[in-house]
Each structure stands twice: as C-alpha cells, then as structure tokens.
Amino acid sequence: MEGEIARTGSHIKAMAKFAVLGFGVVGSGVVELFYKNKAHIEEKAGQEMDVKYILDIRQFPASPYKDKIVASIDPILEDPEVTAIAECMGGVEPAFTYVKACLERGKSVSTSNKELVAQKGAELLALAAEKNCNFFFEASVGGAIPIIRPLHKCLAANDISGVAGILNGTTNFILTKMIRDKMQFADALALAQKLGYAEKDPTADVEGLDACRKICIISSLVFGKHVYPKDVYTKGIADIALEDVELAGHLGGAVKLIASVQRQADGRILPAVMPMFVSYDNLISRVDDVFNAIMVYGDAIDKTMFYGRGAGKFPTASAVLGDVIDAVKHARTVFSQAWEPSDDNRFLAPIAERTSRMYLKVSKCDPQQMFRKLYDFYASQKIAVDAQLSLARLKDGENIAFLTPTELTEAQCDMLVAQMTTGGIQVISRMPVLN
C-alpha cells in the first residue's frame, strides 16, 4: 500500500488518505460523517485515515475544511498518498474524465453518481480491473441501503430471475401523500419541493429517469451486460390521478412507482420503470414516505428485500464511506463485479412483452356492458377465464376500476383497450399489477 506510515502508541499503522470530489450535499456529508465517526471508521479500516483534498470549483471560506479544498483534479492525481477517491459530483462530465484519470493511476473510486454508472459503468469497471483497483458504487442505488454488495456477494450462489422495487424516494413521498392524505399530485409535489425532497425542476424524479438509471445499474450487475437508460421503457407518475390511488386502495393495493427487471423465458431481460398496482400482500406496498425498498428474486432465496432511506446527505454518505473503507482496507484486492459492454440491445425484451395482471380504469358505464366487452376480448384471444372479477367505484355511476382476471402482455392489453374503445367503453388509465 502506498501512503505514509504513522506511529501511534506502541504499534505502527498505515495511514490512508482519500480525496472527495464535489463538496455539495453528498460530498460534504462524506466529510462530516468521516470526522464524526473517525475512530470507529479507522478501526473498521484497520488503519488511520484522513481526507487530504476536497475538489470543488466553489469556495467555502466558512468551512472548517476550507484548507483541503482544491479547484483542480491535478494535485489529487499527482499525489501518491491519495489511494482512494469518493466521487460525489453527479452528472457524467467532468466526473467521467476525473474518475477515469483516478483509476488509470490505480486509485480506487467510490461513487454516488448513478448517472455516471448507468452511462459508463462497464468501461470504468474494466479500467479498474485492468489497473488492479476498485470502482465501487454502492451509493448509486438505494442510498443508505446495502444492495450492490449483497447482490454480487451474498446472493452469488443464486440464479437471480428478477428485481423489483421502489428506487426513488421523491415519487414515493408524493404517492404516500396522495394515499394517506388524499393530496392531489400537484400539491404533494409542491410539498416535496418545500421539504427539500424534490428539486425545483423535478423532472428526473417525477418522470422516472432517476429510477431508470438505478434499475439500469442493477440490471447490468445482475445480468452481466450493460443496460443503457435510453433502452428502458420509463413512465413517471405525473399522470396518476388521486382517483386511481383511491380506487387501488379499494381493490386492495397501493400505487407505487416500480423499477423492475425480469428475465424472460428466452433469456432476454426486460427492465422497465412504471407506476404499478402493488397488492397489500406484498411488503413493498407498505414502504412509505421517502423510503426505498428493493425485492430480489432468486432460485435459492425465493425473495429477499432491502429497505431504507434511498437518498439524503448522510444516508448516501454512509454508503460512499462504506465503499471507501473497503477500498482502503483491501487496497490490492479487486472486488468489483464487472459486466460486459453491450453494442446492441437485442438482449433486452420490449415492453410489449411484459406480462402481468393489469389495473384498468374505465369511464362511467354500465358494469354489465363493461364485463361483456372484457369477456368478449378473452374469448377472442382464446384465454380461459374463471376468476371472479372485483371492481371498485368511488360512487355509483362513477368511473370503474378493476384488475384483469388473468395476466396479459402489454401488447394484449393494448388490444383490450382498443376493443373496449370500439365498444364504447373508454379506458382512462391502466397500469401493471406487480407480480
């Protein structure tokens, strides 16, 4: 290991120095948490540690760490004492250039930057392996929740068939407010912004892009090939009406923004981000507020779930520092689970093939007529149905919601919607039921 040797008490210990790139919310959390729990962290790492540089182009004259702040990556790259990097800048550039330069010099990098991992993960993991160092990204998915390391270590003996969960806290907060307090979407969003849970421009959260990046990372890790956000069907929660949330409750479930990936029978994988109906039987339906939860399905484990705060200063800093400790403790061991780059997306199945029961809401109509159209559709598709259909209405004569009695592909559901429309029944909204 590079780094100075410090004499402490009667025994000689190595000293590991690391740099923090970006002194925003997460980066400052990493520095503060490190100094708060320094003794404990050093015990875990088996050596003394210190933050040597903080990279930020802004100045922080009031910060107790102002002497560590540098405006250029160069001193960090050139300093052989710095063996580990915490990258908390966000965005692809200049983070990508900086991380690449660090890895090229054999400095292990731990990142909270999901955009970077989702876009450049395969390349950076290959570079880290080549340079005999690590590229860690526990903090990029699920904030404080340990998920990356458990997925590729603890569950390594499993054939994992799918992952599904709530990967964005902002939208889960909004949906919880709609469910619990009957707030309209716009009001719940405004409250999330007021509380600092949502950005001024909430697009990345509300439209599902943030959850999409995270499911790309998980898909790549689990199934071994880089999945790009552009190839993942992504639908946000902006169209969810309060009425849908209430009707879902009457049907025995909650509306949640679910990021999922599943392996199809032919081996292709199907990642997607969509609002879904989650039955109260499923623990994910009980995950509220800004909390995230990730359910993993495997042949030996059946299912296992990880729950916690998916974002925030200290939860994310906890994950970054956990990786930094690992990087420092095992400086010459390469742990990172690499995945292959992907030149095309033929290993991905299109959304049309996604199969589940469906939640449908149709405009006010005669329920008997609606049932007839539904059963006509099943007859036309030669699908046998004997399940009892339950429906929900907020009031007599209002819109009707129900869950389809069987699983349908999204393509079949398109046909069902078209047939209903032709028959005079207007489908106002639809979403899959989480299996």
Add this chain to the structure above:
Amino acid sequence: MEGEIARTGSHIKAMAKFAVLGFGVVGSGVVELFYKNKAHIEEKAGQEMDVKYILDIRQFPASPYKDKIVASIDPILEDPEVTAIAECMGGVEPAFTYVKACLERGKSVSTSNKELVAQKGAELLALAAEKNCNFFFEASVGGAIPIIRPLHKCLAANDISGVAGILNGTTNFILTKMIRDKMQFADALALAQKLGYAEKDPTADVEGLDACRKICIISSLVFGKHVYPKDVYTKGIADIALEDVELAGHLGGAVKLIASVQRQADGRILPAVMPMFVSYDNLISRVDDVFNAIMVYGDAIDKTMFYGRGAGKFPTASAVLGDVIDAVKHARTVFSQAWEPSDDNRFLAPIAERTSRMYLKVSKCDPQQMFRKLYDFYASQKIAVDAQLSLARLKDGENIAFLTPTELTEAQCDMLVAQMTTGGIQVISRMPVLN
C-alpha cells in the same frame, strides 16, 4: 492459492475444492445448489470449483454424491487441495473441534451453525485471523438474508445504536396463524410441526433460544465484544394467548417475537428476546409467515431493514455458498470482522433497565378504577402524563388491554403491576412495545 491448475479451453484457471461437513438438510442443500448453479458460481468465483468431500457418519447409498462421503474429518484436514469448508453440522461439538482443526490448517470455514458462532465465535475468528484465512457465518443469522456482511461492510461508516427484528421463522409462522386465522397457540404449533417448520421438540424455537443465539451473534459483531446466550434475557411465545394477539390488533399492532439489542446511554448494551407489541406503522409488523426481518439503526442511515427467508434448505445453502465463493475468490484476504472475547458481562445492561412503552392486559374490572390506579402510579413516580389512553376489549365486561402512555423501564413496570395488584386489578399479561 493452493489447488490444482486445470486447463479449460484456451486459458488456464485455478480449481478450488471445498468440503461440506454434515449432509443433513442444509449440507445437502449446499451440494445440490452448488451443482445446480455451478457455471454461474464458478463465474462469480473466477475459477472452477468442486465439492471434494462430504463428511457424515451416516451412509447415503442412493445419493449421487455417495462417492464423496467420508466418515472422518482426517482426509479433509490432510488434503491440501481442500481450501474451503462449508460447516453445516449444527451443535457445538464435534463442529467446534473440526472447525478449529480446519482453520489451524489455513482452510477458510463458512458455517450455518448459530450455536457454534454464539458460543465460540470470538475464539474461531481470532484463530482464522492468526492463520490468515476466513471464518464466515452469514448463514448463521437470517438464513438467506444478507445481514452479516452488510452490517460489517456496507454500514461500516455508521455508529450503529441498535438492531431489532424477527430472527426465528417458526415462531413468526405460529404468531401469523394466530393473528390471521385466529388459531390457538397449540394448534398453530401443531400445524408448524406438520409442515416441517417446527421440530418435534420445538423448545429451541418456541422458548426463544434460537433467536437468542442469533441476537448474540449480531450483538457481538456490532458492538465488538462476545455476548453469550446465557447472559441474554430470553422469553418465548408459549404464554401468548390468542386474546393478546386480538387485543393487540385492536390497539393497532401485531405481536411478534423480537430479538433486539440496543446501546444504553452509558455505553452498556442490552440484548433481549421477548414477545413485543409492534405498531402497524413499523414495517416489522407486516413481516409474516416464516419470513425474518432485521432492522438496523445507525446515525447516518437512520434505519435500514433486511427481509427474507430465515431458514430452510436452499435459503440457508445460498448464504453458505455465498461465503464459500468469497473464501475461494479471495483466498489470501482476511475479511472476517473479529470481536473481542468477554470475560465478564459487565458490558451488558440487565433487563430491568430496558425502557419502552408497555402493553398490559388486566382482568375484567371497572375501566375508571383501572385508570385511577394507573394515574396513581404515575403520580407516585412523579412522571407527567398527558397522553390520551386508548384501551381495547373484545367484549364489554371482558379483560382490558392498553398501552402505557409513557415509556417505563421493566423495573418500573414491575412496580406498576405490583401497585395494580395491591389495588385489586390483576395484570394477566404484559409485553414491551417495540420502539
């Protein structure tokens, strides 16, 4: 790394051979799961792997693995090709003697044996570190649930203040049947035995001993000093009446057998296993059937929960094999988080100091009289109370259950019970409310 070099295709790969001690439920699960997912496991391990020996004094003439079975540990100890061991025998002896002998020869051991870890963990971890190999025990707590590695790796930057959860699937199944199906304890136990979830002699599960061993392991790992089962207050579920389960429901919670450990203000820790009232607001209340869940509280993470199957052939085998893969992949890196041996139990706080709100059930009486006794007690203790008290009764004139309006220590609760008894109010049952 020791072991033969096998030529496969165009590249040379190492070959790692491991031995399985005990061919019972878990041991046979390890062997079956390994061969089922061999290709995938070898990819994760970065090398070819094989099971070379299975130790069992029984004979298995019909087993496809019968040629691997040996009746003595000696060939395993003497074979330098065997670098990793999966210990699935259960019980302290002869497992302890065998594991010690393996570690002394530098063979890493992965165990599912909670009794062994709870009794001998500190000693075996120290021996592994001395011999530059690993003693892994992910499978000893929470079956398939990744908890040991996340606790000491992913959450390493946290100051962890406590852990609480459902660590025994058998009792959770019994309680779930009581809650959902209004079964009496004895009937639910009989069903659990019929389904193979409970042993013929169900003492270890029902009396909380199994959960106790697991919270000892977690306490030792988190707080760094060996906690012995004999020092942990342990109360099982045999006294839980169906009436308590129903009354708890009326008060907005579920009765669960909770194993917990928390750090007191003075730094001592307080591990305990007791039935508790868990509010529906707490996700743990929603963990049903044989599933386990473990909530971890830390300064940076706030709280994070791990959920899954806590027992069973393949879930446990998954955890054992995950450890074996890690041992094989990083044969010369010592990962195990050691903890100190403990010569006395002065670092443990007694149960009398445990503090929480309390669920109390009193025999039929005049509620006003009962309230007066309760408020007399609070006045005598100079504890201010202004919370609204809600009570539950299955029928008018029946036993009354309520939650105390403030937190009390167990010692204070003893006094409350005594004062009520003196005042003619009989307390039939009590349990803490999970904080």
